[in-house]
Amino acid sequence: MKKSIFSWLLISSLGFFGTAFAQSDDYPTLSQVNQRMQQVAKNSNATLTSLIKTAGGKDIWVLKVGTGDLDQKPAIAVVGGVEGFHVLSTELAVQFAEKLVAEHADALQTTTFYIFPNMSPDAYEQYHAALKYERRGNAISVDHDRDGKAGENGYSDLNGDGMITWMRVEDPMGDYVVSKQDDRVLEKADRSKGEAGKYLVYKESRDDDKDGNFAEDLKEGIAFNKSMTYKFPVFQPLAGDIPVSQLESRAMLDYLFEQWNIFAFVTFSPANNLSTPLKYNAGDARKRVVTSILEKDQTINAMISGIYNETVSQKAFQQNNQGTDGDFFQWAYFHFGRLSFGTPGYWVPEYKGADGKGKSNAEANYLAWADSLGWNDVFVPWTEIQHPDFPGKKVEVGGIKPFLMANPPYVQVGKIADEHTDFILKLAAMQPKLEMLNIKIESLGNGLTRISADLFNNSPLPTHSDMGERSRWLRKVRVDLDVPQDRIISGDKIQLIDVIDAYQKVSLSWIVKGSGAVPVKAGAPHVGFINANFKL
Amino acid sequence: MKKINTLKMIVMLAFATLWIAVNPAKAQEKFFRAVGTPHKPKVELTFNKYYTYEGLVDAMKKIAAAHPGLAKIESIGKSYLGRDIMTLTITDFSVGKSEEKPAMWIDGNIHSNEIQGGEFSLYAAWYLTEMQGDNEFIQELLRDKTFYITPTINPDARNDFFLEPNTANSPRSGMMVLDNDGDGMAGEDGMDDLDGDGHITMMIRKSPTGRFIKDPQDPRKLIMVEADKVGEYEMLGQEGTDGDGDGRVNDDGVGYYDPNRDWGWNWQPDYIQRGALRYPFTLPENRSVMEFVMKHPNIAGAQSFHNSGGMILRGPGAEEDVNTYNREDIRIYDVIGKKGEELLPGYRYIVVYKDLYSVFGGELDWFYGNRGIFTYSNELMTSYLYFHKQSAGRGNQDENFDVDKYLTMGDAFVNWHEYEHPQFGTVEIGGFKKTFGRAHPGFLLEQDAHRNAAFTIYHAYHTPKLSIMDVKEEELGGGLKAITATIFNERLMPTHASQDLKYKIERPDYVTISGAKVVAGFVVEDEDFNKFAEQKMSPERIAVENVPGMSAVKVKWIVSSGSNYSITVDSAKGGKASWKK
16 A cells, blocks of 8 residues: 555656656756756755855756765766756756656665756856857856957847857858858868868857957856866866866865765766777876876776667767866866766767768768758758948858757657666666675684685776876775774774775785674775674 | 255254154164164064964054055955955055055965065065155155065964974965875874974984984984994884874874965866865965955066075976976066075075976966966075075084084974883984974074065066156148157066966056047057057057066057147056156
8 A cells, every 4th residue: 555655656756757848848947957956856865955056146956866874875976067058968967866766766775876967057048048059158257358358249149030150251261161061061171172262150240349359258257167177278268267266166076075975977068988988098198297098997988988888879970079178077087086977968960861971071960960850940041141340241140050969859858868867877886896705703712813804896896996096085995993902913903995996805804802793894985885793 | 056955954854863862762862773674663573583373463463553654454365264364565555556556466374384484574564664764765666566465375374383283394284184194084193292392303212223323422413323333222203193093103184285286377186286185276365365366467576485495486386387487588587586696695596397396286386377477486594594605405414403502502402301102112202393494593584584575675676667758749741640659668577478478368558648539549560660550449549468678669649639638558567657748
């Protein structure tokens, strides 16, 4: 009876979610994201916390999900909204949270989860705003072109269609030509083959500050994914003067530095080391400022990438972003010492026409694919307008609509979310796992006992990656023998172990005086703890 | 004629002063003025002792109260434990706005055990305010420049150094406590002042297998016996106990982190740069300084006081940053740094990364790399000051024993004395005090403070000084005339360091003409050959990207009317100047 009521509740709550999705055929607004996170947080295993409000007054949420002693179990952090225009990433994080508490509570027995659904809420809002464009920066005011005045040349909706696309100016000095693969698409003239250009190409904008540049001083602030410490692109637009300068980035990092149990990150952002793992470069790994994944960690990345490609059905295509300067995904590995996995979750698939030929130009490929599906509203046809900054010149506005290349139609999200939830749960199942094996209690006579045991890591992952071993922000595996110091004749009361590799052991041995139970505790927050009791 | 009058006047004034001095101020008659030092200062300060945080703030408040027209005191933020980080703004407030004059930032004590930066900064503030009344050079300096002086940017641990048991090397960080030994507990095995004298010294123990004996000619000194001789003592290391039962003494105390690895230029994490924290400006003390500097773009020069070793350091801190410091700026660094070597006997002007060690995320690199401010770190105190000869450097034991014997008469050393240690049994505790070695002994403090203040004053003097000279008119006919103005920078530093120009850190300098109808405006590239760069937008306000040191830039306007025009120049780091027809 009790069980059936529970099942009924479960079904009805799923049904509620189901209808909520069914009613909407587009990505959620910020308030819908908030409502759904609050709904998830009604589950007793989940706690929702607002870390801070952004300059735009939006909450930065973290949902912590787990049971029992949450901080003593290894944890995975799932991060979305790393780029504001990548609205899919927030939806994937939210759906992961929903599915985790509703369908996969068993995973919480061994793993704790931190879900950051949206790190760029100020920028995310642009998706639903009256003027739609792919935005990265938050709500503060920044002088991106460093001329002494902030945000004075953003975009302009020249054709009044409510979105920012591109503009092309017919000009013999232009460096763009019409693509041979698709006459809607522009690409750079191939100067090496002596090709002349025909168009100047800019984002849809005016030269508001009359400095000869277009959309170079955007009316948006700092981009979360361009302002972390790893390879921080100092002084560049959207990055600012110093790394981790923003309220949301500081609040998140301050929070993460207090969570010692995170062993891996899964970041939904344009960077991808899951379709193809990062490549180890001995030279870059040996320099003191390390810019290559370390050798041992590359094999971990390759193994997890294999699991990802088995779990996620979409075949990789043009996935060549393996990190950009100042991004979050690389920070998590290079500066925070955690295993870090990243995927956009979605990419435009490779499309081959009837002749079996594909198109190397990403936009041409997208348009061919969209055409084949009969999507006829993805492109704004090039249309001539009068542009005040180009009197007497032919200026046309057009191009692929914003958001479409990075985000799939909403109806496709369910399957993507299911597959990525599976992947994260598979990763959780691989977490380091300590066991105490081969326990031997030998009496040496006269009240002395030798205790020996193997501390075994029953996992395909090491307790510490190479980078993790270097980091101050991961704890060592600690073994505590809980008897008074004066009873220990040899061996350490407290022992610190740098690393136990995948399916490897560390042998422990003590000689103890007296009788009675001797409790031992071993582990680290990101590895989990085990307790054993030696009976003398 | 005028000279004689002035002379008479001075003589009369001198008699008058003498008369006043002799009568009511009896205390002063016993003193006669020494050259170069404030005489009868409004604030009595002595520089032969060290000041706690409260002592520094008390002195700063007295300076601000005694010189309301020259000094203001403010808190620029809070320390980790909530103390105010106090800054004095010193300038002649009756002339111009403090935030519009080229400025010099001075701080000390970022490493908490490097204490005398506090006293040296305070000395500079005291000297400037007390000398202004009767020194023409200081009067002009404070009319032109602003000094922002923050004697301690690590107030919590400054007090810890004095008031809690420490060595000369501890604490280097602030008072935040971290897990140093990786066992998951923070600060569980700190220093133990076993003999209760406030100094953490050394422990030795008698041992049949020991390799040391006490030097028979000076029993303070422990010397190693010859290879074939039996010794008497073994070294046990630092005074302390194993507080957490892991077999190591004093292995997890305050810190450890390094406040001078926390700055946002080429910052690297702890595994690359030991001592770094979470991200740049994790520390509230550094964040306060950073925010203050960001809000004061007039800061053109900076000085950070450390100890020890007698060094005038410039960046880069790391070889990876060699290209950040280019030749034009190094030329200016060199001129000022070499002057420093003359002013500071025993000090060497050197470069951090190649002459000292590598530093990522250091303060001086942030000031220069991120803000284009010419910055030095001085490592105060050098053993040269003891006997005026180059010795084997800091930590030269024999010299230290001689210093203590002949100059400080045994005051610098804790003589060996027995102690019953809970883990080691009977030991002897002794060694040099925490206030010796890195810190100046009292009798050397004032002189070196003055010399370092003189160096920062020379540095501040050479922040840019702009003037508008040589405004020329030329009739062009048709009601048009050309006006050419020369903007001169009469000091060493440019308004924009080359690093600043490379990244457009600071806005350009603006040269504006008003009271004239401007038809066109130009920066003159070559006057003799008529080469001009036209500025089409807002030609009445010409943006000049830089006015180099000891050089001039010319701007030119074509105007159609205006006979009573005026010209102003407005530079963030170079201040303001104006000219009126």
